[in-house]
Amino acid sequence: MKNIIELKNITVFQKRNRVFNDFSLSIKENQNTVILGPNGSGKTTLMKLLNRELYIVENEHSSINIFGKNRWNIHELRTFLGVISQHLQYNYSNDALGLYVVLSGFYASDGIWQHQKFDSVKLDRADKVMDLLGISKLKNRQYASMSTGEQRKFLLARALVHDPKVLVFDEPTSGLDLRACFQYLEIIQELMNTGKKVILVTHHIHEIPPEISRVILLKEGRVFRDGEKEEVLTNKNLSRLFDCPIRVIEENGYYQALPG
Numbered sequence: 714m715k716n717i718i719e720l721k722n723i724t725v726f727q728k729r730n731r732v733f734n735d736f737s738l739s740i741k742e743n744q745n746t747v748i749l750g751p752n753g754s755g756k757t758t759l760m761k762l763l764n765r766e767l768y769i770v771e772n773e774h775s776s777i778n779i780f781g782k783n784r785w786n787i788h789e790l791r792t793f794l795g796v797i798s799q800h801l802q803y804n805y806s807n808d809a810l811g812l813y814v815v816l817s818g819f820y821a822s823d824g825i826w827q828h829q830k831f832d833s834v835k836l837d838r839a840d841k842v843m844d845l846l847g848i849s850k851l852k853n854r855q856y857a858s859m860s861t862g863e864q865r866k867f868l869l870a871r872a873l874v875h876d877p878k879v880l881v882f883d884e885p886t887s888g889l890d891l892r893a894c895f896q897y898l899e900i901i902q903e904l905m906n907t908g909k910k911v912i913l914v915t916h917h918i919h920e921i922p923p924e925i926s927r928v929i930l931l932k933e934g935r936v937f938r939d940g941e942k943e944e945v946l947t948n949k950n951l952s953r954l955f956d957c958p959i960r961v962i963e964e965n966g967y968y969q970a971l972p973g
């Protein structure tokens with residue numbers, strides 16, 4: 714079984730901050746995984762590594778492999794891996810229409826320019842993905858005038874135009890109201906049920922759908938626990954992870970955290 718990502722003894726900086734030091738982790742292709750950790754634990758840094766927005770400090774002991782390769786052309790990578798992150802949401806130019814947000818995925822850019830032409834194959838694909846997510850009627854709306862939930866679906870559509878095998882969601886429901894949150898989680902579940910593999914990155918345990926079996930707890934740039942969900946999401950582990958007393962309850966495969 715291939716690894717989506719295999720990190721060995723890596724060191725990574727964000728500006729002057731060393732986020733990871735001698736850090737190792739691998740995520741297999743055959744399972745849906747959640748990376749759970751408090752603010753600042755390094756989750757987004759990890760996603761940026763996957764997405765080739767950040768690089769490791771090269772040394773003889775360290776390596777990073779994504780789908781078995783250590784070098785990637787960014788456009789080619791998009792067809793294997795779709796990353797849907799918050800910071801994208803805020804980077805969009807205000808006047809872009811929904812359709813163009815989706816089409817911009819073909820160029821892995823945060824916007825589109827006049828000279829970019831879209832053939833009918835790309836336009837058809839964009840339409841298909843918008844249909845799938847139920848957002849076709851918004852395709853001529855300005856992205857800036859959409860609700861946060863609608864915007865997030867457009868960003869997902871943008872990643873889906875490539876039909877990537879693996880989708881990475883960084884804090885997928887932050888800022889969404891309950892209905893939008895449930896709707897969006899349902900879409901993620903449907904994607905998993907139709908064969909996509911998901912890496913979910915979050916600090917909310919209620920976001921973890923039953924389909925996700927592997928839980929990696931990240932604390933201060935280290936793997937604090939890693940294993941099957943039932944074994945990892947315990948009162949003791951979460952209390953130590955977040956440095957406060959937490960009681961975990963489970964119902965129908967969903968988890969919630971309460972003050973301990």
Ligand SMILES: Nc1ncnc2c1ncn2[C@@H]1O[C@H](COP(=O)(O)OP(=O)(O)O)[C@@H](O)[C@H]1O
Pocket residue numbers: 727728729730732750751752753754755756757758759
């Ligand atoms: N652009 C940046 N410049 C400097 N330090 C950063 C930057 N982004 C993140 N960091 C630092 O890296 C660490 C990990 O951050 P991040 O990966 O965003 O955590 P998380 O996503 O788990 O909240 C934090 O200590 C944070 O302060």
Ligand SMILES: [Mg+2]
Pocket residue numbers: 756757758883
């Ligand atoms: Mg983050």
